[in-house]
Amino acid sequence: MPSERGMTISRFTTSRNFSWEYKHMNDEAYKMFESVLGPDNVSRDPGLLDAYTYQWLGEMIGEPNRFGPFRPACVTLPSTTEEVQAIVRVCNRHGLKFKAHSTGWGLYANPGEEGVVMLDLRRMNRLIEINEKDMYAVVEPYVIWAQLQAEAMCRGLNCVTIGAGSCTSALANCTSLMGTANNNVSMGYNERNVLGVEWVLPDGEIVRLGSPGSGAGWISGDGPGPSLRGIMRGTFGALGGLGVFTKCAVRLYQWGGPAELPSENIVSMDERLLEYPENARLFVPYFESRVMMEEALARIGESEVAYSTGLLERGLLTLGLGVDNLNSAEMRESLLPTIPKNFFTCLLVGNSARELEYQTRVMNQILEQTAGRRFEMMEQEGFRDIITLFLVKGGSVPAKAVFSPTGSFNPLLCGFFGTRRTLVKGMDDAEEIKRKYIESGLLADDMAEGGWSPLIMDHGHMEYFEHETLFDPHVPESTLALIMLTIETNQSLADKKLMIPFASQVKVARAQGLSVHDSIAAHMNCDYRTWQRQFKQAFDPNDAADSCNYITPKPKA
Ligand SMILES: Cc1cc2nc3c(=O)[nH]c(=O)nc-3n(C[C@H](O)[C@H](O)[C@H](O)COP(=O)(O)OP(=O)(O)OC[C@H]3O[C@@H](n4cnc5c(N)ncnc54)[C@H](O)[C@@H]3O)c2cc1C
Structure with a gap:
């Protein structure tokens, strides 16, 4: 495994030591929360509080069992803007930090230090x-x-x-x-x-x-x-x-498609649309090289014909195909020779049959210009329905591919916005660096082809890509390998003067106890932290909003 370069990751040197006394939650503030929200909507029950530290990727900043390092001081459940305001004011008065939590899907909403008051906003659901x-x-x-x-x-x-x-x-x-x-x-x-x-x-x-x-x-x-x-x-x-x-x-x-998309066999690879929408058409083109693929993407963006585009590289795709890891491995072996390396999916949705025909003609012309060919197996009924559903709604296929095989994943390049050519550099970089970590046996073998992305924004002038990386959250060395791989990839991007992906960097920065923007800004052409800190100080004079994923009011020592 590549060396740690002398880094100390705090999670491997400290053990979790929660106090059962609430040093950070003073009774007076707690009573005020109760009077604002009613006693049923505020809690400092330790079991309940721990639920707010338990999170996917908690293993990157806390323990292998996914508990993050910090238990909140209490959790509040406001139901109106005025109640939110009252809680925030009490926090300011009592020197407490607070943090908003909406659906809490990732570790971003976890407390960044001891003693944070959580505002769980689930009652604000209108x-x-x-x-x-x-x-x-x-x-x-x-x-x-x-x-x-x-x-x-x-x-x-x-x-x-x-x-x-x-x-x-x-x-x-x-x-x-x-x-x-x-x-x-x-x-x-x-x-x-x-x-x-x-x-x-x-x-x-x-x-x-x-x-x-x-x-x-x-x-x-x-x-x-x-x-x-x-x-x-x-x-x-x-x-x-x-x-x-x-x-x-x-x-x-x-939206030019139907009001509903009824399907059967939901949440499985066999999900089928009961009827394929008449104004929709799926293209799955493939290309000789990433450069040609990127050229086609940029042209599709410029032409404004696509409704939705997606990329799921071969390694990730085959990890998600089987019912279990063994089955996926067998399917990879049998399917791999038939799956081209550089392909993406593209859904057209016309507002009329005539518009769909126009979009189709434009797509065919772009494929002709970029030597793209059609990956027909994926365009046929079996795969077509699930891909279409995924492109319209955001579906279950990647979730299965990324969570089932090892129990966890984290993307490299998460937040990597490329322009023409820089996208390909980022993709190539991640693949090359990841390969040697896979060889160490500490990360899942996806052939270093774990790319997933939406790809096109801003009419093709901005493109997005991330590279999913599967690791075993129960094996600290595997988590450490993920962290080291992310650091090495981001450093390589920085060396090439490419964008450092924020959402990948924020997790490694937290694992290292660093402020994310302090670790990014140093590589940028201008030091935006000066302004960002001034905004933080002006908007938050008491430093009450938990800033662990943003900027600290003053530079950390
Ligand atoms: C596996 C995974 C995949 C993801 N993929 C994508 C993706 O493809 N595209 C994408 O855009 N995002 C992605 N995200 C990021 C994120 O989940 C989304 O942006 C999502 O919409 C926010 O929902 P959440 O449940 O993560 O929010 P939360 O966890 O509730 O909050 C996210 C952050 O926003 C803050 N926040 C939440 N609510 C408020 C509020 N009311 N006021 C102020 N701050 C608030 C929280 O403090 C936290 O820092 C992904 C996250 C995960 C875990």
Whole structure:
């Protein structure tokens, strides 16, 4: 295994030692929470609190059993913006830190230190409005993508359902964390799809961004009221480090497909659509090289014909095919000779038969120009239905491929936005570096072909790729290999002056006890931390919002 370069990862040198006394939760503040929320909606039961430290990838920052290193001080369940505001104010008054938790799918919502007050927003679950005319929906934090998409599709509308899966919070994604999805190609990155926002600042003040700020409805996030989109989230989000978002409007788009997509054999590779939508067509093209594949992607983006695109590299695809690891290995052996290396999936959805024909002609022309050929096996009924469902909704195939074989995974290049050519450099880099870690036997063997991605954004001028890496969370050496691989890959990108992927770096930074932006900014052309710290200080004078995934008000020693 590659050397550790003298690094100390705190999780391997410390053992978890929770105190059963609540040093950080003073009784006076706790009583105030009870009086605001009622005693049933606040708890400091240790068993319950530990549930907020237990998380996928907890093993990267805590123990192999997935418990993170910090137990929260207490958990609160507000149901209104005013209750959120009251909790935040009590925290400020008593010197307590707080953290928002919407659907809590990853370790991002875990407390970053001892004594954090959790705001679990599950009671704020209202889909407040769907405005069909102006094409937006107003949601609270616990509305998930599946719910929003189902409601939108009934009305001939649709939304960007992210790759995390349709069970995650639409608001958390739009306001606070990333926004990458297969259907970014037709509906954009979710940073742009958040319109009006209601925001409880870290000191308890309520701000309404965009048109809600001047009582003009939710249609705009940038005016006639104030726009703070860049400060609020920028490209990746503040991950809870700048307060609590309590409502937001999400942009909806035209949907040319049917109102529902009924299927059978749900959550299996045998899932079948009862009827294939007449306005949809699946293309699965493959190419001689990554460079040609990327060229085709850029042209598809520019031509604006695709509804959704996706990439699932061979290694990852075959890991997810079988019912168990042995079966997957057998299937890989038999199928591998028939699967080309450089292929992606692309779903066309026309608003009419005529539009679908136009899209098809454009696709065929692009494939001709880039020497792309059709991977017909994948376009036929067996695979076609499951791929189509996946591209429309965000489906179960990658979840099975990434979680079942070893119990855990973490993406390399998570947050890697490339441009023409830089995408391919990032993909090549990750593959080459990963290969030697696989040889060590500490990571799952996916032939270093674990790529997954939505691929196209911004009409082909920005492209996204991440490389899933499966490791065994119960074997500390395997987790360490993952961390070292991520560090080495990110360093290699930095050496080439390519973007350091935020969402990969944030986890290794936490494993090392570093502030993520301190570990990224050093490699960028300008030191954005100066401004970011000033925003943090101005918006959060008491440093009350847990900033473990954002920026600390002062540089760490
Ligand atoms: C396996 C996996 C795959 C993922 N894939 C993708 C992907 O393909 N594309 C993508 O865009 N994202 C992805 N994510 C990231 C993330 O899950 C999503 O962005 C998601 O929409 C947010 O839901 P969540 O359950 O993670 O939110 P949470 O865990 O509840 O929160 C995420 C972060 O946002 C903060 N936050 C949550 N709610 C609020 C609020 N109301 N106010 C202020 N801050 C808040 C939290 O403190 C936390 O830091 C993935 C995560 C995982 C675990």
